[in-house]
Amino acid sequence: xxxxxxxxxxxEYVEGIxxxxxxxxxxxxxxxxxxxxPSGCGxxxxxxxxxxxxxxxxxxxxxxxxLVNDAAPKDRDIAMVFQSYALYPHLTVFENMAFxxxxxxxxxxxxxxxxxxxxxLLRIRDLLDRRPRFLSGGQRQRVALGRAIxxxxxxxxxxxxxxxxxxxxxxxxxxxxxxxxxELEATIIYVTHDQIEALTLGDRLVLMKDGIVQQIGDPRxxxxxxxxxxxxxxxxxxxxxxxxxxxxxxxxxxxxxLDAFRxxxxxxxxxxxxxxxxxxxxxxxxxxxxxxxxxxxxxxxNVMTARIDVIEPIGxxxxxxxxxxxxxxxxxxxxxxxxxxxxxxxxxxEIELAFNMDKLHLFDPETENAILNP
Amino acid sequence: xxxKRWLAKRILLxxxxxxxxxxxxxxxxxxxxxxxxxxxxxxxxxxxxxxxxQFKPTLENWAAELKVPENLKAVKxxxxxxxxxxxxxxxxxTMAGYGLARFQFYKIKNPDITIWFLSQRVLPPVVVAIPxxxxxxxFNALDKVSTLIVLNTTFNLPFAVxxxxxxxxxxxxxxEQAAMVDGYxxxxxxxxxxxxxxxxxxxxxxxxxxxxxxNEFMFALIIAQRNAITLPYIISGASDTRGIQFWFIATRxxxxxVPPTILALTVQKFIVRGxxxxxxxx
Numbered sequence: 001x002x003x004x005x006x007x008x009x010x011x012e013y014v015e016g017i018x019x020x021x022x023x024x025x026x027x028x029x030x031x032x033x034x035x036x037x038p039s040g041c042g043x044x045x046x047x048x049x050x051x052x053x054x055x056x057x058x059x060x061x062x063x064x065x066x067l068v069n070d071a072a073p074k075d076r077d078i079a080m081v082f083q084s085y086a087l088y089p090h091l092t093v094f095e096n097m098a099f100x101x102x103x104x105x106x107x108x109x110x111x112x113x114x115x116x117x118x119x120x121l122l123r124i125r126d127l128l129d130r131r132p133r134f135l136s137g138g139q140r141q142r143v144a145l146g147r148a149i150x151x152x153x154x155x156x157x158x159x160x161x162x163x164x165x166x167x168x169x170x171x172x173x174x175x176x177x178x179x180x181x182x183e184l185e186a187t188i189i190y191v192t193h194d195q196i197e198a199l200t201l202g203d204r205l206v207l208m209k210d211g212i213v214q215q216i217g218d219p220r221x222x223x224x225x226x227x228x229x230x231x232x233x234x235x236x237x238x239x240x241x242x243x244x245x246x247x248x249x250x251x252x253x254x255x256x257x258l259d260a261f262r263x264x265x266x267x268x269x270x271x272x273x274x275x276x277x278x279x280x281x282x283x284x285x286x287x288x289x290x291x292x293x294x295x296x297x298x299x300x301x302n303v304m305t306a307r308i309d310v311i312e313p314i315g316x317x318x319x320x321x322x323x324x325x326x327x328x329x330x331x332x333x334x335x336x337x338x339x340x341x342x343x344x345x346x347x348x349x350e351i352e353l354a355f356n357m358d359k360l361h362l363f364d365p366e367t368e369n370a371i372l373n374p
Numbered sequence: 375x376x377x378k379r380w381l382a383k384r385i386l387l388x389x390x391x392x393x394x395x396x397x398x399x400x401x402x403x404x405x406x407x408x409x410x411x412x413x414x415x416x417x418x419x420x421x422x423x424x425x426x427x428q429f430k431p432t433l434e435n436w437a438a439e440l441k442v443p444e445n446l447k448a449v450k451x452x453x454x455x456x457x458x459x460x461x462x463x464x465x466x467x468t469m470a471g472y473g474l475a476r477f478q479f480y481k482i483k484n485p486d487i488t489i490w491f492l493s494q495r496v497l498p499p500v501v502v503a504i505p506x507x508x509x510x511x512x513f514n515a516l517d518k519v520s521t522l523i524v525l526n527t528t529f530n531l532p533f534a535v536x537x538x539x540x541x542x543x544x545x546x547x548x549x550e551q552a553a554m555v556d557g558y559x560x561x562x563x564x565x566x567x568x569x570x571x572x573x574x575x576x577x578x579x580x581x582x583x584x585x586x587x588x589n590e591f592m593f594a595l596i597i598a599q600r601n602a603i604t605l606p607y608i609i610s611g612a613s614d615t616r617g618i619q620f621w622f623i624a625t626r627x628x629x630x631x632v633p634p635t636i637l638a639l640t641v642q643k644f645i646v647r648g649x650x651x652x653x654x655x656x
Binding site for chain 2: 051052053072073074078079080082084086088089090099100103104147151157
């Protein structure tokens with residue numbers, strides 16, 4: 001196992017139009033790093049550059065301390081799991097898994113032993129004689145994983161390996177991947193556009209947009225202390241509410257003026273003086289807004305009245321889509337309506353909501369960078 | 375009512391199928407029956423010329439034909455030319471097609487190269503017949519089997535390139551990338567993954583090139599004199615100052631028809647596609 005270092009990676013296909021730029025990252029040994037971002041953000045391109053399947057326009061990539069810019073994929077000692085699985089259709093599952101070992105001229109009995117042990121680990125022993133086309137999606141996924149594991153490479157690269165599975169299987173494979181990562185103590189670089197996958201799997205996330213890294217951090221940091229509006233909106237489901245407001249100073253305390261209502265900024269908030277009397281983006285996660293009666297943190301400075309537009313039950317919680325003045329936002333609260341008829345009766349009624357001001361996020365409207373995180 | 379219409383449909387369909395079959399098999403029928411008739415009977419027996427009913431079949435045309443050394447030479451030459459040029463065209467076409475499918479060319483863009491190859495196929499060969507004849511004479515290459523191999527390869531290559539590049543384009547590139555990550559070089563990935571997966575298409579391309587070369591007449595006509603004669607060449611030779619000798623045309627046509635037919639029937643299963651099915655996604 002090994003560490004991977006990316007230094008000032010820059011990639012363009014057409015001159016002057018960067019696909020990836022200023023990419024700097026040091027991946028520790030045994031770390032599970034997730035490249036996250038919307039489609040077309042350059043995450044798969046970056047992964048393929050690490051694999052050696054794409055050239056780098058500028059920058060340096062080190063695997064295990066060795067510069068690999070010009071090394072062929074086969075000389076980088078990496079294994080890759082493709083989104084499409086890319087199983088060799090003309091070979092059996094056994095031969096698919098043995099393929100890389102045969103390429104490296106392993107002795108016959110070691111190939112057999114390794115393939116069988118890996119098949120055991122992934123519970124695909126019964127499938128070894130079959131061709132890929134006779135396997136289900138989940139089985140193919142396991143074979144693809146097995147093909148990567150069997151070689152014990154320095155680094156695993158995974159390109160959206162779960163995106164072709166149905167929702168239930170995906171959750172299960174997520175759990176299996178976590179387990180495999182622990183068992184193999186492997187360095188894994190994982191690409192996904194699914195933030196839940198990223199949050200559940202990654203030791204560290206790299207969130208990208210338009211080829212530029214937006215933030216690098218562990219899942220908790222990314223969730224609680226997003227660097228900018230994009231990160232705040234991308235991570236978390238349902239995503240963070242953004243409200244356009246103004247910062248006012250009054251009698252020694254700061255207030256957020258949101259036209260229809262006002263919220264008092266907690267006194268601990270620092271470095272906001274530059275923004276007084278200026279526009280500001282206010283961010284709240286849905287779970288930090290609650291109905292007044294049940295919120296322990298409700299006070300005069302954080303309660304407002306909103307009109308309920310839609311109620312969406314999501315199991316134990318409910319999503320309340322509400323509007324107040326020009327603002328619409330979502331609150332995630334404990335069930336307030338018992339049944340369907342009650343639910344319908346509540347729609348278009350008013351409700352008093354309290355904002356948990358300790359969880360307030362503020363962003364600069366120009367740069368969209370965070371100026372206050374909890 | 376419904377049943378009546380269904381019946382009418384079936385009958386019409388049956389007639390259509392019968393017509394198609396008649397259209398496809400009549401040349402065989404004509405050649406076989408004509409080859410079994412005495413020369414004079416090829417003119418006198420009319421209509422469908424049903425053996426035993428309208429004439430007594432005889433093998434004397436065949437016996438006479440097989441004694442002619444030119445005929446055997448033509449069969450041998452046709453086989454050598456067709457097989458060699460088909461192998462060459464398929465081999466070169468596979469490599470060029472792979473290059474065209476997998477690599478980006480900048481000076482002359484990929485679509486332009488494709489069009490260039492295509493234009494070679496569209497070009498009427500007769501346009502270059504005279505220049506080729508002059509070239510061949512200049513290099514002392516008239517009446518040589520090797521010259522015909524080169525010419526047939528030249529004219530079948532564009533077809534092979536285009537078919538093969540299309541085949542490789544349809545092959546998911548991830549399969550080769552996976553092979554490269556798994557420990558093979560680009561060429562290794564080509565031989566281990568891309569080539570085995572395109573075998574059905576490869577065989578089909580080879581067969582079609584073989585058929586083109588086997589049937590080729592014009593180049594044989596201008597290049598061959600005595601040594602490099604081919605089957606189509608001697609079929610046309612059955613028409614001379616004595617008139618058209620239908621009995622010889624029939625025997626020679628059968629000699630030309632039977633081998634490709636047998637070949638096509640034996641390799642049929644290769645031409646069936648779908649081997650790559652299940653390579654990607656669910």
